[in-house]
């Protein structure tokens with residue numbers, strides 16, 4: 001390929017890359033970190049049938065996601081697995097159809113709409129914390145995942161969705177778990193296959209689709225903007241959508257995509273912030289002082305959130321240390337050069353966000369929880385901090401997630417003192433989450 005000069009090294013995976021497969025199964029981050037340490041910022045190795053190019057340099061990350069984003073697409077395997085329930089939703093869509101759908105979905109995430117959802121977060125957090133009043137030690141993970149799923153479901157569909165939330169939680173958990181297994185299994189069976197896993201996926205998908213269909217039909221009948229995200233998807237004003245409208249089928253795919261993309265990621269980010277506060281009492285106390293000064297005992301409004309910088313920086317630092325989307329996968333759609341390295345069409349490109357965000361070249365004391373480093377974000381290079389991705393495919397829900405997290409964290413830290421109960425390990429599943437849950441000691445805040 002013209003212009004490509006530097007060869008990439010990488011771990012020798014032996015026959016069919018099986019040694020690498022086993023090393024990744026044993027310790028995924030150990031494998032990525034060790035590979036970057038031994039072979040540098042750009043490495044190439046085999047994993048089963050795939051040639052993988054691992055990139056961790058911020059400049060490479062920026063080139064793949066921004067400057068040369070057109071030379072990459074979402075990997076085929078990812079699209080086929082997620083497509084089973086996301087249909088053609090944003091996260092897996094490509095080309096002209098993605099451009100159109102993104103344009104039609106963007107208005108749903110305008111601040112004027114998001115502002116209304118703070119009340120949903122406040123109500124649900126108040127309910128959650130009511131339960132904590134009678135506890136001294138508890139596993140907070142289940143409650144936090146319920147919270148984030150409940151918030152996104154209600155923001156999407158309105159309060160009618162309440163009766164579905166129990167089952168939603170079960171089916172979403174099924175899809176996360178089975179989806180993860182499918183991502184790493186050597187063959188992908190068609191959805192109609194009569195295996196137990198496919199039966200579970202079909203059941204969960206049908207359920208989510210039927211609820212979305214029911215909500216869409218109700219909205220169409222009323223034909224008014226009820227203020228929820230679904231209304232925004234269905235009634236895009238002409239100036240935003242270029243005159244186009246979504247079909248019911250497209251709205252269904254986007255709704256399911258938003259729910260699945262928005263719940264677990266935000267949930268794990270909240271859990272890691274709580275964990276980091278529980279192990280850093282001074283940071284926790286500083287956040288509490290700020291919340292009390294700004295809110296004076298009232299629940300936050302949209303305007304208040306901008307005043308809660310200490311809380312937001314803790315959340316951002318948690319996203320740096322434990323990025324829920326710990327890697328961003330792409331497939332080269334054509335031969336392309338990144339940082340002088342030739343990447344052939346079809347190569348699987350893995351941007352290992354976890355490694356980049358813990359690199360001492362960009363972040364002093366990279367493993368330390370230091371929220372105040374975000375007072376000087378300009379000090380690190382572009383592409384070094386990418387928990388929400390970058391470029392045209394960056395997360396559409398970034399402001400939503402930040403609003404939800406800051407509002408929820410502020411109210412938790414205001415009312416409760418959190419103490420760690422023991423070491424917590426991370427586990428890379430669909431997102432990077434605390435292994436075995438997060439057990440905390442909780443006491444009324446001093």
Ligand code: HEM
Nearest residue numbers: 090091261262265266269325387388389393395396397401
């Ligand atoms: C802390 C929480 C979150 C994190 C860390 C996160 C992370 C990400 C990342 C890294 C991407 C880019 C993936 C890529 O380039 O391949 C992404 C895309 C996306 N996210 Fe999020 N996300 C979060 C919350 C949300 C929420 C709350 C929603 C919706 C309510 C959402 C919906 C989406 C969608 C639809 C996409 C695909 C966008 C496109 O390709 O056009 N996410 N997210």
